[in-house]
Amino acid sequence: MNRSNVTGQRLAAIFLLGCVLFNYPVLSLFNTSGAIFGIPLLYVYVFGAWSLLIGLLALVIERRRP
Amino acid sequence: MLQGWVIVAVSFAYLGLLFAIAYYGDKRADAGRSIIANPTIYALSLAVYCTTWTFYGSVGRAASSGIGFLPIYLGPTLMVALWWFVMLKIIRISKANRITSIADFVASRYGKSQVLGGLVTVIAVVGIVPYISLQLKAISNSFTILLNYPDIVMPATAAAQPLSQDSALYIALILAMFTILFGTRHLDATERHEGMVAAIAFESVVKLLAFLAVGAFVTFGIYDGFGDIFARSEAVPDLKALMTFADTGSGYGTWWSLTVVSMLSIMLLPRQFQIAVVENVDEGHLRRAVWLFPLYLFLINIFVLPIALGGLLHFPDGTVDADTFVLTLPMVERQEALALLVFIGGLSAATGMVIVEAIALSTMICNDLVMPVLLRLRRLRLNERHDLSGLLLSIRRWAIVAVLLLGYSYFRAAGEAYALVGIGLISFAAVAQFAPAIFGGIYWKGGTRDGAVAGLMAGFLVWAYTLLLPSFAKSDWLPSEFLRDGLLGVALLRPQQLFGLSGLDEISHSLFWSMLANIGCYVGVSLRGRPSVDEASHATLFVDVFRRGGGAERSRLWRGSAHVGDLVPLIGRFLGPVRAQAAFAGYARSRGLGSIDELTADARLVSYAETLLAGAIGGASARAMVASAVKEEPLGLDEVMDILDEASQVRAYSRELEQKSRELEAATAELRAANERLTELDRMKDDFISTVTHELRTPLTSIRSFSEILLDEADLPVDERMKFLSIIVKEAERLTRLINQVLDMAKIESGNAEWQTAELDLREIIEESVAATSSLFGEKQIELTLDLPAGLPPVLADHDRLIQVMLNLLSNAVKFSPPKTGRVRVSLSRSDGDLRVDVHDNGPDISAADQAIIFERFRQVGDTLTGKPPGTGLGLPISRRIIEHFGGRLWVTSAPGEGVLFSFTLPQAPTGSAGRREARTIA
């Protein structure tokens, strides 16, 4: 890649982070009953992690390189 | 209020609106002012990924497996992070090679293989047909449900309905017609449909808004927010179980395989490829899509679980199909408008998918399946037809109809066995078979055509065996013993527990075996053989697309002879003669040529022709057609490699060269300037010599002529003899003067003059000169005034030379002053530390143009009535040189009616050199 390698690397990192967050070991941690503000834990976790990933993607992409 | 005709009318109005948007988009595109050249539109158009599966099916899935509906949206989110590398590469390759579909991509990569293109097309069609049937099912069901408002009635099973009453059939036909209108109005060489993209982006917004509306309604309208729904669900054991998912290996296995398969589908579904790659306007749009598209997925999924739970709470007895909650919940609460909005949202989701998918598939069918076959059938003698564009469009239109009818057939045959999501996953698993060939193709140069064919076939067969056939069996179109006991009763061949692998859900199971077969055969067969020339060259072009320049390379890998006269009509047959002419004319212009006739039939032209044609009939067929029109000399693999290697070496060298040449340019520019100056001087020298020669010969002519006359004529009258002799003498004098002046000029200019510099009193100089010219003034009776103040400081100059200057100025003044009325005035003054002498006469003034001329050598200006003024024309130039030599300036001022004023300045002699009267310097 001739363009911003750093962005590319960061995106790859986000990908790996996502793989970890959304797979067996970590996922099972939250796979219990329980609720936060009345919303089931798993639900909160999944959507929370998802929005975190989206936020990171946006941050990495939209940051203008100096 | 919600009668049948209302629903139908609103639906058609909506479709009409879509069409209007598409039409507008196309018009703007044709005018060059694209409305889709916008990263947000690009990102929104990608949301065609969300079909009725998302709209209706997600809720259905959530109702049975809780959070398990989500992986197919998480997958794309993860994949999109990698798009920076992968998608960019695919887009770059596709633009460089003018790829028009996913089949085209695969075929091109493996040497423009028509077989591969056809195979991919078949797999795509077979794989997508279930997905299309899903959309038809959704629309027809939702229509039926809405029709029965206010009662909630589930639609009867599809098979039970007679054909003529099956709304799904009509829906299929209407959609086919609509798609034809959308995408096959004319052939475009790039296969882009800007209007369609605009409409799809619009639809994405409509879908999202509708879903959010119903979601908000259910969550906050029917219940009291998220907390309320979940609290109530906790109370019901079945529902409570949905909060988590099965904590077993297969549970996670399913989660994982769904994620993987959706990661692949976001790229490999024909409609996704079409929108993301073929319709992409600008690589830069990828950036925003990377986060905007996942955000869209996020938003459209927030309310899924609440709606599912809400529906289960509301319809506890299971009579209402969970797939329909999105529609039935508003209906049950008597929200007519909302229900209609939801229906339109679902319609939106379905039409988006069907249109894009059908267009993508029809393109592939036409280019990669039908055309190659037709072109081979000599019977049809297609080569001799002049305009095939009509034929191409017809094929595509029929293909669209066929695809939709196939979708309908599947719907009748197998649509009831699965919930919507189940059907969709079957299609996902099908397109996943493209992954090894494509991803291998862009990263591994070793992938060969045979490997790709083997892999695809193997994967496809396994997929069909493990997913497609079982779906028929589950709908009783195939005996169910097939499922239970395996093929021919062999237990190990049970389609859904192949070789005894049990415990996986059917998707994971199928994915595992099909990928194993696919990748195994792809790698195995590729490694066993060697890539052919075509494959190797295309492999390098694809894999190294970032390192290479792109399309221009391909043309070098071709050798042969072609005639422009053959190529233009060939293209014309497919694109239409007018468009072909226009395209080639444009190409000629871009090469800087005046017309098509000036085009040479070289490799680049052939490549261009191929590209043009590829847009209409696909890369593989295009190559075949063009090859038939030109005589190609096959290149050996080594030659190809050499050429490519050479190219990369050349590129490295050329960078160095660029640097050097920049430096060279700077030096050359200097040299050129110097050369120009030299040439100019040379020319001036030539001019000077020829002018001098002329000036010298003129007096000589008179001298010789009169001398000869005097010799010949013994009896000349005395007065005539005297006259002639005096002319001889005068001309001899003139000649001498001229020679002296020329030599003088030459010496001064070449720097060889001898200067005797001393401190001089200008007053004395002027008075001397005046005395010397007094007779001239007297003869012409010209009045001379002197204004010479005393006590002015001396100047440093050469005495004789200054006298020369003054004599020149004074004699000019006399020459040009009118006799008797002439007045000449000489004044001496100080000006800014210099000493200044003015000589003014009231003769005819000198125009601005002439003011410059008089200082040129041999140039004189004079009153033309009196003829040529006497003199050599060198006086003023010499005077100026002399003055300038001593650091002064000599110039003329003349305004109309004010006579002529010559002035010169000389710097003061520096103090301290007083007493030095004589200093000899050779300047």
Next chain:
Amino acid sequence: MTRRILIADDEPNIVVSLEFLMKREGFEVATAIDGEATLAAIEKMKPDLVLLDVMLPKMNGFEVCQRIRANPQWSGVRVLMLTAKGRDTEVAKGLALGADAYVTKPFSTKDLVGQVRRLLGLE
């Protein structure tokens, strides 16, 4: 029949010498001191021969020669060009423009007179 000669030169002394030479031969002589005057004089007196200097003010000799040759009414007028510039290119140019003969200055009077007579068909 008396031949008429037109002398076109801006050097007064040269004109004097040429005039003498032509009159000695018994020709009628007229003079012009610039290009335009030359053309006017040709119009007026229809000379049999023009002694045409190249370096004339207002319109140079080459142009005058071109004009003469362009006019079918003056096709009988002989043109003898005179110049102090002796380069071969000049000679060729003059002849190409239609001059009948070309003499460089300084010339031999015998030579000049001989050329004139030849052009007039007198020897």
